[in-house]
Amino acid sequence: MITYQEHRLRTLVEGGRWPELLAVYRQVRATAVARTGEDAAVLETALLGHLIAYAAPPELAVRLFDADGGPGTSAGVADHDAGPLWEVLATRHSWLRLAPLLGPAPVRRLVAHTRVLIGEDLSYGAEPDPEGVPLLLEPWEAVGWGEGVRVRDYLPGGGARSALLTLPATREGLGPVLLPEPGGRLRGQPATGALAALAAWLDVVCVRGPAPRAAAQLAPGHRVTGGYLPFAIAYPVLVQAGATERSQGSAHGRLALWRALGAMAGHEGPDRAAVNALVARMRCFTWWDPADGLRHLHLAVEDPATGLSWAVSGSDEP
Known part of the structure; x- marks a missing residue:
């Protein structure tokens, strides 16, 4: 009224x-x-x-x-x-x-x-x-x-x-994947906290090993529907994850993501050259969770140069 x-x-x-x-x-x-x-x-x-x-x-x-x-x-x-x-x-x-x-x-x-x-x-x-x-x-x-x-x-x-950006948006292009044993969690990595700062509803872990070992820490089981994708496809969802609160805008998401990428590249700040090099070499893995709501994000990113991977997973709905 x-x-x-x-x-x-x-x-x-x-x-x-x-x-x-x-x-x-x-x-x-x-x-x-x-x-x-x-x-x-x-x-x-x-x-x-x-x-x-x-x-x-x-x-x-x-x-x-x-x-x-x-x-x-x-x-x-x-x-x-x-x-x-x-x-x-x-x-x-x-x-x-x-x-x-x-x-x-x-x-x-x-x-x-x-x-x-x-x-x-x-x-x-x-x-x-x-x-x-x-x-x-x-x-x-x-x-x-x-x-x-x-x-x-x-x-x-x-x-x-606002768009209901989700990752993965559908199961198209994904297939059955048997995840490896989860990698041991690495504590104290600056990039882990920086990724977690995107949204309170995200769980974030860092492991040593390929992206599927990080995904195995947060995926619903060893057998998932998943696959690899370019980071450019995941980027918009990561930015929008930082804008799910009404007091936050897309600029918050972009700035937070650049900080996280800079930390993943080993820099204290979002160094442009280092971030571009990281994005060029990263491998990204996504998976589908049957319990997902309308907005969800499941992504593991691997830096072959360091052997480290991060997984980011969650839904902003109960």
Whole structure:
């Protein structure tokens, strides 16, 4: 049911009364922060923030994130409706329009990487990423996506459509596989924690040996339906795993995955050359689990150069 307040807000949107709407947003958010804290403020201002980020002129929409209204009035990177407000904004305007307007560094960075995922080349038009993550999609990052699924498809009145990315998506191309005995788990590998940071619902293990030995640690049994695939096919699902929470966007997934790949390549950060070399030599194995829900991810990746493999497995549904 649409409440009176929602109807009023949409009437103001239809009238293009953006300064008034921004003032309402700031007042409601500051009051909620003072009364019950940040989490409650995010909930109370979610719809209005979405409406402004989606439809307001960029010169006004970016002011959602400015602190010039006083304590508690500005949205942060975690403010969201169906998705983070900065991602809504990033889907509506090019970097050329947004770059001169955006202030807070964390928001600028996430907006920039969202525009990169959408397809913009910012390698010569934006400040370098502080971790060295490229501001242009590498070829293996660009080829595995379906049409229009790199970022949520936001709706003007609130909400969003997002693809149900799964790995494996079907059993087509897979076959019966008898997995070997599981490899012994290796503790303390930085890449293990970095992969686990993609999503709380993922289990991650590292073993010494080929990818099927890592898969055997997490697969439902020794006999599975599985097979090998290029990493470029798995990449979109890994990115989207980092965006299943509404407060997280696809840029979070991309940044987290580059950190994990850098760690797998033996670097403290996402070194571009090392990550590209790793992706070129990696072998990837996936398997099907009969208990899978609508969104699931089962992948083992092997680095022949080090003899290490990681398995990532889980479903975000109970």
